[in-house]
Amino acid sequence: MNRTPDSSPVASHPNSSSPHTFDEKPAAGRAARGLASKPTDLDQYASQPASSLGEDDLKSCCASFYQEDLVAKVLGESYHPGGLRLTRRLGAALDLQPGEKVLDVASGPGTTAFLLARERQVEVEGIDLGQETVAKATDQAVAAGLDGKVHFTVGDAERLPVPDASFDVLICECAFCTFPDKTVAAGEFARVLRPGGRLGITDVVIDPNRLSPELRSLAAYVACIADARPLQAYQTLLESAGFEITQTETHDGALAKMIDMIGARLDLLKMTETPLLANVTSAEITARVTQCRTVVEEGIAGYALLTAVKRDEIRPQTR
Amino acid sequence: MTSAQTGKKSEETPLPSTPLPTKRNEVFLEYTKSICPICKDVLDAETFAQDNQIFLRKRCPEHGEFTARTYGDAEAYFATMRYNKPGTFSRETQTEVKDGCPLDCGLCPEHKQHACLGLIEVNSNCNLDCPVCFADSGTHQPSSFSLTHAQIEKMLDTFVAAEGEPEVVMFSGGEPSIHPHILDFIALAQEKGVKRVVLNTNGIKLAHDKGFARALGELQPAIYLQFDGFDEATHLTLRGRDLRKAKQAALDNCAENNLWVSLTATIEKAVNEHEVGKIIEFGMGHPAARAAIFQPTTHAGRMIGFDPTTRLTNPDIVAYICEQLPAWFRKSDFFPSPCCFPTCRTITYTVGNGKTCIPVPRLIEIDDYLDYITDRVLPDPDDLRGALEDLWSASAIPGTAITDEHISYLEDCAACGITTPAILDDLADQVFMIVIQDFQDPYTLNVRQLMKCCVEHITPDGRLIPFCAYNSVGYREQVREQLTGEPMPSLIPNAGEPAPLLTPTPYGSQTATPATVHLTQARAKKDHTTARNRTNTGKNLR
Numbered sequence: 001m002n003r004t005p006d007s008s009p010v011a012s013h014p015n016s017s018s019p020h021t022f023d024e025k026p027a028a029g030r031a032a033r034g035l036a037s038k039p040t041d042l043d044q045y046a047s048q049p050a051s052s053l054g055e056d057d058l059k060s061c062c063a064s065f066y067q068e069d070l071v072a073k074v075l076g077e078s079y080h081p082g083g084l085r086l087t088r089r090l091g092a093a094l095d096l097q098p099g100e101k102v103l104d105v106a107s108g109p110g111t112t113a114f115l116l117a118r119e120r121q122v123e124v125e126g127i128d129l130g131q132e133t134v135a136k137a138t139d140q141a142v143a144a145g146l147d148g149k150v151h152f153t154v155g156d157a158e159r160l161p162v163p164d165a166s167f168d169v170l171i172c173e174c175a176f177c178t179f180p181d182k183t184v185a186a187g188e189f190a191r192v193l194r195p196g197g198r199l200g201i202t203d204v205v206i207d208p209n210r211l212s213p214e215l216r217s218l219a220a221y222v223a224c225i226a227d228a229r230p231l232q233a234y235q236t237l238l239e240s241a242g243f244e245i246t247q248t249e250t251h252d253g254a255l256a257k258m259i260d261m262i263g264a265r266l267d268l269l270k271m272t273e274t275p276l277l278a279n280v281t282s283a284e285i286t287a288r289v290t291q292c293r294t295v296v297e298e299g300i301a302g303y304a305l306l307t308a309v310k311r312d313e314i315r316p317q318t319r
Numbered sequence: 320m321t322s323a324q325t326g327k328k329s330e331e332t333p334l335p336s337t338p339l340p341t342k343r344n345e346v347f348l349e350y351t352k353s354i355c356p357i358c359k360d361v362l363d364a365e366t367f368a369q370d371n372q373i374f375l376r377k378r379c380p381e382h383g384e385f386t387a388r389t390y391g392d393a394e395a396y397f398a399t400m401r402y403n404k405p406g407t408f409s410r411e412t413q414t415e416v417k418d419g420c421p422l423d424c425g426l427c428p429e430h431k432q433h434a435c436l437g438l439i440e441v442n443s444n445c446n447l448d449c450p451v452c453f454a455d456s457g458t459h460q461p462s463s464f465s466l467t468h469a470q471i472e473k474m475l476d477t478f479v480a481a482e483g484e485p486e487v488v489m490f491s492g493g494e495p496s497i498h499p500h501i502l503d504f505i506a507l508a509q510e511k512g513v514k515r516v517v518l519n520t521n522g523i524k525l526a527h528d529k530g531f532a533r534a535l536g537e538l539q540p541a542i543y544l545q546f547d548g549f550d551e552a553t554h555l556t557l558r559g560r561d562l563r564k565a566k567q568a569a570l571d572n573c574a575e576n577n578l579w580v581s582l583t584a585t586i587e588k589a590v591n592e593h594e595v596g597k598i599i600e601f602g603m604g605h606p607a608a609r610a611a612i613f614q615p616t617t618h619a620g621r622m623i624g625f626d627p628t629t630r631l632t633n634p635d636i637v638a639y640i641c642e643q644l645p646a647w648f649r650k651s652d653f654f655p656s657p658c659c660f661p662t663c664r665t666i667t668y669t670v671g672n673g674k675t676c677i678p679v680p681r682l683i684e685i686d687d688y689l690d691y692i693t694d695r696v697l698p699d700p701d702d703l704r705g706a707l708e709d710l711w712s713a714s715a716i717p718g719t720a721i722t723d724e725h726i727s728y729l730e731d732c733a734a735c736g737i738t739t740p741a742i743l744d745d746l747a748d749q750v751f752m753i754v755i756q757d758f759q760d761p762y763t764l765n766v767r768q769l770m771k772c773c774v775e776h777i778t779p780d781g782r783l784i785p786f787c788a789y790n791s792v793g794y795r796e797q798v799r800e801q802l803t804g805e806p807m808p809s810l811i812p813n814a815g816e817p818a819p820l821l822t823p824t825p826y827g828s829q830t831a832t833p834a835t836v837h838l839t840q841a842r843a844k845k846d847h848t849t850a851r852n853r854t855n856t857g858k859n860l861r
Contacts, residue, residue, distance in 0.1 A: 085690075257651075261681055261682065265682060267677045268677055271670065271675055282675055
């Protein structure tokens with residue numbers, strides 16, 4: 001099940017027969033950006049025997065496969081749960097000091113990089129998969145007079161194009177959940193941080209085991225947006241990669257708010273009678289959004305902030 | 320008292336009957352100033368939280384203690400504070416600081432905000448005798464006034480001098496539509512460069528005079544139409560007459576003449592709070608209506624009896640809306656207006672077509688733009704913040720060019736992640752505004768809010784007096800006396816509590832009995848230096 005979600009909004013474009021007109025904006029929401037390097041996952045999705053999925057799951061996944069593209073677009077490029085407030089919270093939790101070198105993985109349009117450069121006087125390198133996104137963010141940096149302190153580079157979270165031990169801090173907002181190989185990505189995070197360097201992540205957390213049967217089919221949908229894990233699973237993953245967790249916080253309200261935003265923007269699009277949503281009724285949108293909210297309200301899915309320190313030496317895991 | 324507390328001692332000698340210290344069941348919040356609702360003297364006051372609500376309490380040495388409920392949701396009260404936008408200086412003020420707030424109106428140099436909206440009461444005559452009227456207007460009153468062209472011009476000039484290019488002028492009354500020169504006044508305000516001109520009306524003339532509606536259609540002011548609900552009982556209680564047919568006709572005449580209407584409802588507890596949802600639904604469905612404005616009854620002037628400790632406040636109206644339209648609204652869809660004190664006005668916008676209703680705050684992360692306490696906002700090259708500030712202010716009048724431009728802009732911007740603006744252009748007409756405005760009265764008046772008020776009465780003698788001071792402190796009586804030449808009694812809210820001190824005025828409102836007046840005057844004579852402002856004067860008072 002966890003593989004199917006890897007179909008990305010960007011990658012889905014060529015296969016999507018939807019007559020939408022969004023091609024001029026190929027960079028989808030940052031939440032999905034990490035996936036774009038894996039177009040082959042699409043094929044996996046296509047070739048997966050139907051028997052491996054419950055019928056409902058399949059249907060739901062198909063629907064969401066289509067919608068996911070939409071959801072990413074609906075959220076725009078710059079949005080992540082919690083908005084600027086949570087970014088500031090992350091900056092404070094990491095105790096960013098003026099002059100420190102920060103790597104922002106999945107930097108999107110650069111909103112976070114600009115904020116941290118302005119308010120914390122740090123130097124930020126932003127990495128993002130989308131070529132156009134990076135070009136746009138670079139233009140923005142010049143326009144804002146921040147090009148001396150903020151740079152953007154095209155790159156993949158699983159093969160970060162930066163030297164070993166070259167950063168004081170690494171941040172990754174609402175993107176880790178989307179990386180197909182989280183172990184590799186976590187290893188990359190550890191590689192590029194100096195010993196004692198800090199890691200700050202905000203991300204979707206979900207506990208698939210707690211989904212009730214009637215919500216089980218939703219798992220596929222939720223997972224399609226993000227291959228999210230329980231907070232504990234992220235912690236274990238990062239610890240294995242050589243990090244010591246220093247702080248975790250939950251911000252579930254931020255996720256509920258994001259779901260509201262998705263719902264509101266879908267409703268708005270529906271009102272424009274765009275052919276993009278011709279196959280979905282308003283009632284279906286409402287029902288889906290309500291389901292998603294329920295999952296958050298019941299604490300099954302949420303949003304978390306996590307900070308960690310890279311241990312001086314990476315101890316072998318088995319001893 | 321438990322036996323453990325009293326202990327052994329009680330067996331030996333009887334304790335004096337002093338009770339053990341008991342805990343206060345309220346949380347003290349701040350020390351501020353208010354007025355005595357009876358004698359209008361300035362008093363020290365305190366706000367406190369109790370049962371997740373906010374109250375204001377003050378004590379007049381002559382007339383006793385007064386407590387009023389000022390905000391129905393303490394948690395929301397604290398959350399609103401970060402939306403408090405720094406004020407803007409007026410180009411000029413009209414008075415000097417002498418006795419302190421609220422006695423120097425206005426505006427005095429201590430005032431914290433410029434005027435977003437200037438209100439002109441063109442007359443005191445009305446074609447209704449509503450049981451509820453903060454302006455104490457009516458059909459056959461012992462004295463009345465009707466302003467002249469020259470007076471209006473002077474008032475507009477005062478406002479232009481203070482504001483440069485004033486945002487909004489609202490003509491009110493009395494009933495302004497029955498003033499013979501109201502059309503001239505609207506045109507004059509437009510000529511003077513006022514960006515948005517609003518006519519406040521009960522709609523009776525609009526309903527019955529198609530020629531008047533057509534003439535207004537040519538001038539294109541925005542219309543604030545008194546619209547309290549759909550039940551006959553609501554109309555009879557608040558207006559003394561069943562006006563439902565007139566309201567419908569007025570609205571239809573507005574639609575016919577492309578006049579945009581804000582449905583303005585006075586909401587009184589146990590009268591029409593159950594109708595807020597229906598008013599919104601109706602407004603969204605009527606082609607002329609672009610906004611619903613809910614005002615908890617202003618308990619100044621003429622009113623039906625009320626209890627200040629259970630009166631309605633903004634969060635209560637929000638709660639009613641959410642209860643009555645649960646599929647459309649949640650509490651988090653409503654945001655305070657940053658330009659005045661944020662507890663005074665709460666606003667949201669929706670995009671809707673009758674079937675779907677999308678609260679605009681769900682489309683944008685508003686907190687990223689309107690957080691003034693940390694004042695660290697997103698680099699905002701498109702000035703989305705500017706558009707939001709205008710939309711969440713007293714200047715926002717749906718149907719006026721500027722506000723509509725901001726609405727379209729906001730939609731485009733909000734949607735910039737999803738599509739091209741062209742698709743959304745059609746939606747501009749489907750935006751509906753909801754405003755909840757709690758005006759202060761002699762019970763709830765708190766100078767902290769008053770000092771940042773941005774809704775000002777323009778007076779014929781060239782002052783700009785904050786709306787709530789005008790209605791509560793005694794300015795209305797003062798101005799009316801100037802304009803009619805007849806002495807006006809000082810008005811006191813009909814709150815039940817001070818009933819023995821009250822007697823009706825010929826206007827339908829309440830004033831102090833001669834005995835009460837005598838007491839107050841005697842005290843004033845004895846100590847004339849502290850009679851008006853009794854704050855900080857030591858042993859004389861407390």
